Amino acid sequence: MARPVRFNIKQKDTSDWGINIASAPQGHMGEGFFATSLDKVVGLARKNSIWPLPFATSCCGIEFMATMGSHYDLARFGSERVGFSPRQCDLLMVMGTIAKKMGPVVKQVYLQMAEPRWVLAVGACASSGGIFDTYSVLQGIDQVVPVDVYVPGCPPRPEAIIDGVLKIQELVHNESLRRRNSDKYKLLLESYGIQ
Numbered sequence: 698m699a700r701p702v703r704f705n706i707k708q709k710d711t712s713d714w715g716i717n718i719a720s721a722p723q724g725h726m727g728e729g730f731f732a733t734s735l736d737k738v739v740g741l742a743r744k745n746s747i748w749p750l751p752f753a754t755s756c757c758g759i760e761f762m763a764t765m766g767s768h769y770d771l772a773r774f775g776s777e778r779v780g781f782s783p784r785q786c787d788l789l790m791v792m793g794t795i796a797k798k799m800g801p802v803v804k805q806v807y808l809q810m811a812e813p814r815w816v817l818a819v820g821a822c823a824s825s826g827g828i829f830d831t832y833s834v835l836q837g838i839d840q841v842v843p844v845d846v847y848v849p850g851c852p853p854r855p856e857a858i859i860d861g862v863l864k865i866q867e868l869v870h871n872e873s874l875r876r877r878n879s880d881k882y883k884l885l886l887e888s889y890g891i892q
């Protein structure tokens with residue numbers, strides 16, 4: 698007996714599927730001109746073209762795979778270009794348990810990334826060591842690199858990871874172009890032994 702066909706037998710109504718484009722930054726508009734500040738334009742471009750570097754060591758990395766899959770689709774936020782070359786990426790996503798031995802490796806990867814760079818600690822392990830309060834596990838990656846956003850959960854659901862990426866987008870969008878040259882930022886890096 699033939700199997701009943703259950704899927705894709707009805708045409709989907711795609712009439713209201715629009716392409717969402719990023720909204721224009723705040724500025725002044727008149728007939729034939731639009732003026733805004735460089736910060737806002739650069740922030741808009743950076744925000745919507747984040748290249749993540751997934752540093753996945755354990756289970757949270759599996760959640761990230763789901764986040765990249767077609768159902769959750771991180772590509773919707775301009776982040777589909779996942780790279781494993783630190784020099785080309787601007788968002789370090791640390792996902793999983795980081796043993797103390799791995800700490801210097803995380804730091805080295807961070808150092809190889811060019812400024813401006815951001816860091817997302819995904820899950821309890823990366824954020825605080827999680828359930829592994831042991832001699833061998835780093836109790837949070839903020840002991841070796843500065844972290845911009847923490848995503849709670851063990852593991853965090855893909856929605857939570859996406860929420861973390863959106864928070865990073867907010868930071869990226871609103872960051873002053875001068876922040877990386879500020880004394881405060883230099884002091885922050887110095888506190889991590891980074892010149």
Ligand code: SF4
Nearest residue numbers: 756757821822851852
């Ligand atoms: S936070 Fe939980 S799910 Fe994520 S790496 Fe640690 S133990 Fe695994």
